[in-house]
Amino acid sequence: MAEISIDDGRLIVEIEGLSRVWALKKRLSIPLTHVRGATADPGIVREPKGFRAPGTHFPGLIVAGTFHIGGERVFWDVRDASKAVVVELTDERYARLIVQVSDPRAAVALIERAKLPS
Amino acid sequence: MRSAARLFAGRSYDGTSIDDLVTHLGLHRNSLYKTFGSKRGLYLAALRWSLEHEVAPLIERVAEAAGPAEALRAALGPPDGGGGLDLLLLAAVERAPEDAEVAELVARTLAALDEAAGGSAPEPGTEPPADAHTSDDGLAVALSAAIIGLRIRTRSGAPGADVDRACAALAHRVGHH
Numbered sequence: 001m002a003e004i005s006i007d008d009g010r011l012i013v014e015i016e017g018l019s020r021v022w023a024l025k026k027r028l029s030i031p032l033t034h035v036r037g038a039t040a041d042p043g044i045v046r047e048p049k050g051f052r053a054p055g056t057h058f059p060g061l062i063v064a065g066t067f068h069i070g071g072e073r074v075f076w077d078v079r080d081a082s083k084a085v086v087v088e089l090t091d092e093r094y095a096r097l098i099v100q101v102s103d104p105r106a107a108v109a110l111i112e113r114a115k116l117p118s
Numbered sequence: 119m120r121s122a123a124r125l126f127a128g129r130s131y132d133g134t135s136i137d138d139l140v141t142h143l144g145l146h147r148n149s150l151y152k153t154f155g156s157k158r159g160l161y162l163a164a165l166r167w168s169l170e171h172e173v174a175p176l177i178e179r180v181a182e183a184a185g186p187a188e189a190l191r192a193a194l195g196p197p198d199g200g201g202g203l204d205l206l207l208l209a210a211v212e213r214a215p216e217d218a219e220v221a222e223l224v225a226r227t228l229a230a231l232d233e234a235a236g237g238s239a240p241e242p243g244t245e246p247p248a249d250a251h252t253s254d255d256g257l258a259v260a261l262s263a264a265i266i267g268l269r270i271r272t273r274s275g276a277p278g279a280d281v282d283r284a285c286a287a288l289a290h291r292v293g294h295h
Contacts (some may be wrong), residue, residue: 037157038156041135092185
């Protein structure tokens with residue numbers, strides 16, 4: 001599970017609980033200018049994930065850590081597919097983050113609103 | 119973009135999942151994210167496509183119409199009975215209240231529709247009223263509201279959305295005022 005917030009023009013993704021262990025990450029901080037958008041997407045967990053390095057992958061149970069697919073690096077932290085949110089990035093180490101949040105709709109709205117010109 | 123616009127116009131923004139988009143557009147999921155950044159990014163592209171390729175030609179037909187009744191027919195008759203307005207109308211009620219970029223696109227398009235409706239010439243044989251300018255502005259808004267209202271009623275399948283009857287009534291009323 002991840003907690004998403006916005007702080008001083010940056011997207012902050014805090015990895016919570018045991019996910020820290022599986023994903024081998026505690027916190028990601030990304031400038032909003034490098035965030036292209038966010039989408040609630042439960043169906044993405046059925047997609048091929050590529051190979052894992054480093055992190056944990058028990059198919060059907062835990063997907064957490066860095067995965068490599070199609071020449072891209074993708075960060076996964078999802079146990080409950082219905083709460084998966086995809087955050088597309090540019091000019092970052094990861095091409096996208098796929099994380100589980102408590103309220104996908106609110107998380108997407110938070111990111112999309114933060115990206116709108118004020 | 120046409121397929122995406124049809125999908126969003128038929129199922130709404132919230133009702134269209136990424137699974138729906140991947141299945142109907144034949145896109146790979148990663149390509150969708152790489153190209154559009156998000157579902158919202160794809161939606162904005164589809165909405166802009168619809169405004170340019172469906173709504174703008176409809177607005178042109180309204181602007182060229184000879185009088186309000188003809189403008190109604192031009193908007194809601196062939197080729198698609200006003201179906202090209204559907205994504206705009208859904209965007210106005212579903213997305214515009216919470217998305218400033220959608221709100222701006224909707225407002226700009228409705229203003230263009232008002233202007234086109236105001237530009238349609240009076241019915242042949244009718245005298246322009248003394249306060250022509252004010253009346254024309256009011257009539258333009260009433261006419262674009264009638265176009266939108268009739269399209270909503272047709273789409274909902276509700277009875278009473280007879281465009282020909284509405285055109286005849288409008289021609290009759292405008293001709294007598």
